[in-house]
Amino acid sequence: MNTLKTRQTxxxxxxxxxxxxxxxxxxxxxxxxxxxxxxxxxxxxxxxLTMTAADVCVLRLADLxxxxxxxxxxxxxxxxxxxxxxxxxxxxxxxxxxPLASACALLGRELKAMPDVLTRSLGRTVPLVGYAPxxxxxxxxxxxxxxxxxxxxxxMFNHGALCCGISAEAAMLAVxxxxxxxxxxxxxxIAARAAQEPSMQKLLQRVAxxxxxxxxxxxxxxDTP
Numbered sequence: 337m338n339t340l341k342t343r344q345t346x347x348x349x350x351x352x353x354x355x356x357x358x359x360x361x362x363x364x365x366x367x368x369x370x371x372x373x374x375x376x377x378x379x380x381x382x383x384x385l386t387m388t389a390a391d392v393c394v395l396r397l398a399d400l401x402x403x404x405x406x407x408x409x410x411x412x413x414x415x416x417x418x419x420x421x422x423x424x425x426x427x428x429x430x431x432x433x434x435p436l437a438s439a440c441a442l443l444g445r446e447l448k449a450m451p452d453v454l455t456r457s458l459g460r461t462v463p464l465v466g467y468a469p470x471x472x473x474x475x476x477x478x479x480x481x482x483x484x485x486x487x488x489x490x491x492m493f494n495h496g497a498l499c500c501g502i503s504a505e506a507a508m509l510a511v512x513x514x515x516x517x518x519x520x521x522x523x524x525x526i527a528a529r530a531a532q533e534p535s536m537q538k539l540l541q542r543v544a545x546x547x548x549x550x551x552x553x554x555x556x557x558x559d560t561p
Contacts, residue, residue, distance in 0.1 A: 342376045343392035350384040358434040367416030367429045379407035411471030418480040419500050426500045428507035433496035436518035441491040457513045459487035467493040489514045523547050
């Protein structure tokens with residue numbers, strides 16, 4: 337089984353996610369399906385700017401036995417395994433601590449309302465997975481219960497987000513669209529708070545403008561103060 341190409345793709349995806357600000361240092365991880373029985377996953381505690389294909393781990397999907405790779409697999413391997421088992425169509429799973437989606441995860445609510453253009457990559461809602469310690473079987477089991485065939489993005493309370501897709505490109509798009517959706521939700525909440533508390537408007541206006549500076553025109557919130 338020649339896995340070099342898949343493992344190199346994992347490296348390239350990590351570098352791109354780091355460049356976009358969704359990965360930082362050793363934070364975040366990726367799984368990429370190799371075949372029906374195996375997947376590649378990022379190694380644990382490895383800086384993505386220095387990681388090589390040889391560092392990327394290859395595991396059996398059924399029991400997570402490691403069959404290749406020079407380092408130990410990510411502590412979040414269980415999250416990715418649950419996705420790839422439950423979603424045979426999914427080729428890629430990405431766990432990030434991307435800034436705006438992580439902020440929404442801290443609010444502790446699923447994202448229900450969303451512009452129609454984002455439903456193609458994300459699904460109709462972005463469920464919230466309840467808190468459990470990072471890398472624990474408890475967290476993996478909570479995600480497993482939340483997984484849906486028509487949903488490609490999940491918030492994890494106090495632990496960022498997980499996105500998946502039928503290809504690496506589709507999963508990367510879901511990551512980007514989730515950040516767009518998170519910005520849209522935060523801007524709407526800021527506008528609502530400013531309307532309720534006039535004394536906070538100037539402060540909230542600065543935050544809203546910072547968010548709006550990076551937003552696509554179609555996702556600008558008209559009510560932003």
